[in-house]
Amino acid sequence: MRFWKIPRCLIPSSWFIPCFRISSNRENRRNKKYMKTVITNGKLILEDRVLEGFDIVLEAGEIQRICPAEQTDKTDAQVYDAENDYVMPGIIDIHSDMIESYIQPRSTAIMDFSMGLREAERVLAGCGITTMFHSISMFREGAWDVKEIRQAPQVRKLAGLIAGYRHEERLIRHRYHLRYEIDNLACYAQVKEMIENGCVDLLSFMDHTPGQGQYKNLEIYRKHQPNEGRDLSEEAFDALVQSELEKATVTFEQLKDLAEMAHSRGISVASHDDDTVEKLEVNERLGVAISEFPITMEVAKEARKKGFRTVVGAPNILLGGSHSGNLSALEAIREGAADVLVSDYYPQSLLQAVFRLFQREGIPAWEAVRYVTLAPAGAVGLADRFGSIAEGKQGDLLIVRSENGCPALKKVFVAGACILDCHYRKAD
Numbered sequence: 001m002r003f004w005k006i007p008r009c010l011i012p013s014s015w016f017i018p019c020f021r022i023s024s025n026r027e028n029r030r031n032k033k034y035m036k037t038v039i040t041n042g043k044l045i046l047e048d049r050v051l052e053g054f055d056i057v058l059e060a061g062e063i064q065r066i067c068p069a070e071q072t073d074k075t076d077a078q079v080y081d082a083e084n085d086y087v088m089p090g091i092i093d094i095h096s097d098m099i100e101s102y103i104q105p106r107s108t109a110i111m112d113f114s115m116g117l118r119e120a121e122r123v124l125a126g127c128g129i130t131t132m133f134h135s136i137s138m139f140r141e142g143a144w145d146v147k148e149i150r151q152a153p154q155v156r157k158l159a160g161l162i163a164g165y166r167h168e169e170r171l172i173r174h175r176y177h178l179r180y181e182i183d184n185l186a187c188y189a190q191v192k193e194m195i196e197n198g199c200v201d202l203l204s205f206m207d208h209t210p211g212q213g214q215y216k217n218l219e220i221y222r223k224h225q226p227n228e229g230r231d232l233s234e235e236a237f238d239a240l241v242q243s244e245l246e247k248a249t250v251t252f253e254q255l256k257d258l259a260e261m262a263h264s265r266g267i268s269v270a271s272h273d274d275d276t277v278e279k280l281e282v283n284e285r286l287g288v289a290i291s292e293f294p295i296t297m298e299v300a301k302e303a304r305k306k307g308f309r310t311v312v313g314a315p316n317i318l319l320g321g322s323h324s325g326n327l328s329a330l331e332a333i334r335e336g337a338a339d340v341l342v343s344d345y346y347p348q349s350l351l352q353a354v355f356r357l358f359q360r361e362g363i364p365a366w367e368a369v370r371y372v373t374l375a376p377a378g379a380v381g382l383a384d385r386f387g388s389i390a391e392g393k394q395g396d397l398l399i400v401r402s403e404n405g406c407p408a409l410k411k412v413f414v415a416g417a418c419i420l421d422c423h424y425r426k427a428d
Contacts, residue, residue: 035059037416038074042082042399045089045369047388056087058395061415066391080418082399085410086365089373089388090130090396091350094202094380095177095292095311095342098123099134103158104149113161121171125412125420127347130396131386133202134162135177138187152187159199171419173396175201179272180258182207182249195261202380203262204270204292205255252286259287268380270311273326277302290379292342295326300337309379311340314349314372317356333357333371340379341371351400351407359405 037058044051044066055072057065065072102116124132136158139150148154155178162176178200180191194200259269270290271283280291280303291308294300303310316322316329332338343350350372357368377387385394395416401408401424412420 036077037395037413037418038072038077038079039087039397039399039413040069040072040074040079040081041084042087043084044087044389045366047370047374047390048366050086050365056389056395056397058413058416061395061417063389063391063393063395066389078418080399080411082410083401085399085401087389088369088398088400089386090398090412090414091128091372092131092133092376092380092382092387093124093129093343093347093350093372094133094340094376095135095204095344096132096347097135097137097345098343098347099158100136100147100149103154104147107147110148110154113158117161117165117174121174124347125171125414126409127343128351128398128400128407128409128412129172129343129347130398130412130414131173131175131382132347133175133177133380134158135179135202135204137179137181137206138184138191139181152184152190156190156194156199159194160197163197163199172414177202177204179204179206182255185248185250188250188254191258192261195258195265195267198265200262200267202268202270203258204272204290205258205286205288206272207249252282255286263287266381274299274303280306280308283308290340293326294332294337297327297332297335297337300327300332301335304337304339309339309375310337311342311379312338313344314341314353315344315346317341317353318349330361333363334361339371340375342376351398351409355400355402355405355407359402 039056039058042056044054044056051066053069054066055069056063057067057072057077099116099120102120103111103113105111121132136155137150138152138155149158159176159178162174165174176199178191178194180187180203182205195203262269268290269286269288270292271279271288272292273295274280274283274291275295277299280299283291284306289308290311291300291303292311293313294303294310300310300312310332312327312329312332313322314329320330321328329338329341341350341353354368354372357363357371358365374383374387377383386396387393389397395413397413398409399411401410408422408424409420410422410424411418
């Protein structure tokens with residue numbers, strides 16, 4: 001591997017340059033020398049506290065024991081010394097569309113889907129994400145944001161590929177989050193078919209009609225338009241808005257049918273950009289259990305009162321606010337109005353946001369970590385096997401060093417196998 005020399009004046013003395021080693025689960029499982037893995041000398045971030053002086057013993061992909069270090073039997077074990085750094089559960093991201101840029105990097109360039117997922121999962125592993133719900137919208141034909149990867153044939157192809165990955169050995173765990181635009185009447189039957197065929201792991205109902213939700217402010221709607229949309233005359237823009245307001249959408253009964261179908265298969269259902277308490281009440285009747293990106297603090301607080309899991313974006317925390325001018329994720333967390341952090345469009349934000357919460361905001365480490373581990377696992381029905389360091393759960397773990405209040409990911413484990421090993425060397 002080639003290393004680029006960086007001028008010392010640009011690097012604080014405490015920073016290091018990482019070297020990466022990524023191993024497939026197949027490679028790890030072929031190595032029969034070690035039937036047991038032990039992680040020792042770490043600060044274990046549990047569900048409700050940070051525990052020191054204890055080891056994690058992994059066997060058959062699961063956490064078998066959490067025991068005092070002096071009682072650990074390390075015979076025939078692969079031992080990893082955490083060097084007094086943090087050990088936390090692997091990150092579960094239930095809403096991210098980053099895969100779009102790996103499959104369609106340009107408007108006219110569609111890459112091989114399998115290649116895109118393989119390339120993306122290495123990046124995701126390097127972000128500490130061990131379970132990713134790829135969240136691709138299914139737009140109607142003619143919608144202004146309907147790039148090819150969001151058209152029904154491509155969405156179905158990707159969802160089918162991801163479904164097949166559950167039975168293959170991958171670096172990380174891939175899942176599919178179908179974001180169904182409620183004005184996409186033509187694809188309603190296809191959505192039902194995808195759910196029936198086991199291609200959907202999370203379903204959300206999307207409404208990007210201007211004048212409500214994410215685009216309550218029409219100026220924000222205009223800024224999010226492609227270049228040709230932003231250059232419209234006032235009359236043409238008004239006509240576009242009016243056309244969008246008059247478009248047909250699926251009925252309440254049709255959405256209810258989709259939600260019930262999802263529930264019958266153990267699939268959670270989410271709403272998107274809730275902007276009124278009345279909308280929450282409709283979602284209650286539909287059977288929605290997750291409120292993604294509520295627009296205001298009032299709605300976020302009411303959603304939690306009603307029992308919804310509220311989702312906010314980690315990039316929002318790093319940017320100091322919403323890129324659409326809506327609810328501040330940090331304020332929502334401070335006010336107890338948020339449950340889950342997701343990367344939305346920037347996977348690198350999750351681990352960074354967690355460390356910002358407990359290193360700068362004074363939130364306990366275990367509480368900050370829950371936003372990206374146990375809370376999302378609970379929202380999608382995975383908390384019995386994922387999301388926390390506990391005996392009997394899957395061995396999806398991270399070892400993370402704190403460098404000046406920022407995370408430096410050292411090792412990533414999936415199903416007990418070390419799939420990423422970062423060695424940090426001092427800069428020349």
